[in-house]
Amino acid sequence: TSYGFRKVADGEKQGLVNDVFHKVAKRYDMMNDVMSAGMHRVWKDALIASLNPRKDVGYKTLDVAGGTGDIAFRIVEASDRKAHVTVLDINGSMLAVGAERAEKKRLSENLAFVEANAESLPFEANSFDAYTIAFGIRNVPHIDVALKEAYRVLKRGGRLLVLEFSEVEMPLLERFYEEWSFKAIPRFGKMITGEAEPYQYLVESIRKFPNQENFAAMIRNAGFSRVTYTNYTGGIAALHSGWKL
Ligand code: SAM
Numbered sequence: 001t002s003y004g005f006r007k008v009a010d011g012e013k014q015g016l017v018n019d020v021f022h023k024v025a026k027r028y029d030m031m032n033d034v035m036s037a038g039m040h041r042v043w044k045d046a047l048i049a050s051l052n053p054r055k056d057v058g059y060k061t062l063d064v065a066g067g068t069g070d071i072a073f074r075i076v077e078a079s080d081r082k083a084h085v086t087v088l089d090i091n092g093s094m095l096a097v098g099a100e101r102a103e104k105k106r107l108s109e110n111l112a113f114v115e116a117n118a119e120s121l122p123f124e125a126n127s128f129d130a131y132t133i134a135f136g137i138r139n140v141p142h143i144d145v146a147l148k149e150a151y152r153v154l155k156r157g158g159r160l161l162v163l164e165f166s167e168v169e170m171p172l173l174e175r176f177y178e179e180w181s182f183k184a185i186p187r188f189g190k191m192i193t194g195e196a197e198p199y200q201y202l203v204e205s206i207r208k209f210p211n212q213e214n215f216a217a218m219i220r221n222a223g224f225s226r227v228t229y230t231n232y233t234g235g236i237a238a239l240h241s242g243w244k245l
Contacts, residue, residue, distance in 0.1 A: 011141075013139075013141045014090070014141050016198065016201055017139045017201075017202075018090065018091055019198060020198040020199075020201070020202060021067070021091045021093065021094050022091060022093045023193050023195075023198070024192070024193055025068070025091070025093035025094045025096070025097050026093075026097060027192055027193070028067065028068050028094065028097065029068055029070075029097075031188070031189075031192060032070075034188055034192075035184075035185050035188055039233060039236070039237075040070075040135070042232070042233075043134075043163055043232050043233070043237045043239075044070055044071060044074060044134060044163070045074070046163075046230070046232055046239060047071065047074075047132065047134060047161055047163045047239055048071075048074045048075060048078050050161060050230075050239060050241065051075065051078075051130060051132065051159065051161055052078075053075050053078050053079040053083045053130070054079065054082075054083070054129070055079050055080050055082045055083075056079075056082055056083075057082050057083075057084075059079060059082065059083040059084065059129050059130075060083070060084050060085075060086070060127070060128050060129050060130075061075050061083060061084070061085045061086070061128060061129065061130040061131070061132060062085075062086045062088060062121075062123070062127075062128045062130070062131050062132070062153060063075070063085050063086065063087050063088065063132045063133070063134075064088050064089075064118045064121075064131065064132070064133040064136060064146070064150070065088070065089055065090075065118060065133050065134070065135070065136020065137065065139065065140070066085075066087035066088055066089050066095075066098065066136075067087075067089055067091070067094040067095075067097075067098060067136070068094055068097045068098040068101060069087055069097075069098035069099075069101055069102055069111070070134070071085075071132050071134050072085040072087045072098070072102075072107075072111055073101070073102070073105060073107055075132070076107050076110040076111065077107075081107070081110060082110075083110065084110050084111070084112070085110065085111055085112075086111075086112045086113075086114055086123075086128075087111060087112070087113050087114070088114045088115075088116050088118070088121070089113075089114075089115065089116075090115065090116065090117050090118070091115075092115050095113045095114075095115055098113060099113050118133070118136070118137070118140045118146040118149065119140060119141070119142055119145045119146050119149060120145075120149065121149045121152070121153050123153045124153070125152050125153060126153070126154070126155045126156065127153050127154075127155070128153055128154055128155060128158060129154075129155060129157075129158050129159070130154075130158060130159045130160075130161065131150045131153065131154055131158065131159070131160050131161070132161045132162075132163075133146075133150075133161075133162050133163070133164075134162075134163040134164075135163060135164060135165065136164075137162055137164055138164055138165065138205050138206065138208075138209040139202075139205065143218060144218060144221070144222065147160075147218060147219060147221075147222035147224075148222050148223075150222065151222050151223045151224060151244055154244040155244070156244060156245065157243070157244065157245065158243070158244045159241065159242075159243055159244075160219065160224055160240075160241065160242040160243070160244070161239060161240070161241055162215075162219070162239070162240040162241075163237060163238075163239050164209060164215070164237065164238060164240075165206040165209065165236065165237055165238075166209070166211060166212050166215070166231065166235050166236070166237060166238035167211035167212060167235050167238075168234055168235045168236055169231065169234055169235040170234045170235075173233075173234045173236070177236060181203045181206065182200075182203055185199050185202075185203050186199040186200045186203065212229050212231065212235070212238050212240075215229075215238075215240060216228075216229055216240060219240055219242045220242075223244070224242030224243060224244060225242065225243050225244070225245040226241075226242065226243045226245070227240065227241065227242040228240070228241050228242075229241065
């Protein structure tokens with residue numbers, strides 16, 4: 001099927017992505033619930049269960065493309081407020097919403113917010129016990145570069161977890177999902193922000209993202225060991241795991 005989107009050049013991608021998230025930052029959390037029909041909460045909980053953060057004060061996670069803080073809050077809570085999470089995002093508007101939410105939840109002590117690019121992390125090598133990224137890596141123009149950076153900043157024995165939309169494995173579900181994503185999501189986007197095109201771009205980026213096996217191969221290429229993945233909701237989302245050994 002062709003959906004007739006205009007071609008987006010490589011250099012233009014980051015700018016488009018940044019525009020979307022600047023515009024929606026304040027409404028992002030509500031839109032997430034609407035557009036995923038609440039499913040993003042289940043998938044995020046699965047990531048946290050898989051990470052199973054240590055309950056000690058020294059445990060350090062870097063949550064990249066962390067946006068408004070959903071993953072970070074869950075990690076801190078799952079560690080009985082012992083762990084420390086650095087929320088990194090290229091978009092200051094998303095981080096500002098995250099910092100405000102953190103204050104309200106009284107989690108600020110366990111969190112740091114850093115505005116930076118996943119392709120060039122402002123941290124020393126071997127700094128973190130875990131690196132997480134949820135629904136962010138497909139927005140990064142050079143995924144291989146981001147994965148190399150993940151490998152660099154993790155300590156030996158550190159864990160990589162990537163949650164991302166993936167290839168749907170059930171034909172019936174796929175039909176429904178395509179209708180939903182290509183028609184409903186841009187329509188909701190237009191209702192809420194007045195523009196449909198940025199959402200078309202985001203949905204298109206899901207289709208262009210490598211499938212489970214190909215993405216696992218990219219993670220291995222970046223140097224990670226014991227790379228595995230788990231599908232959720234028939235592959236609408238997949239969680240990839242790797243270790244720096
Ligand atoms: N992880 C959050 C969640 O699951 O709710 C936010 C996901 S949101 C769909 C994608 C985020 O990726 C946005 O906040 C966006 O600013 C961020 N992003 C896009 N490109 C990035 C880059 N090159 N480096 C860091 N973050 C980036």
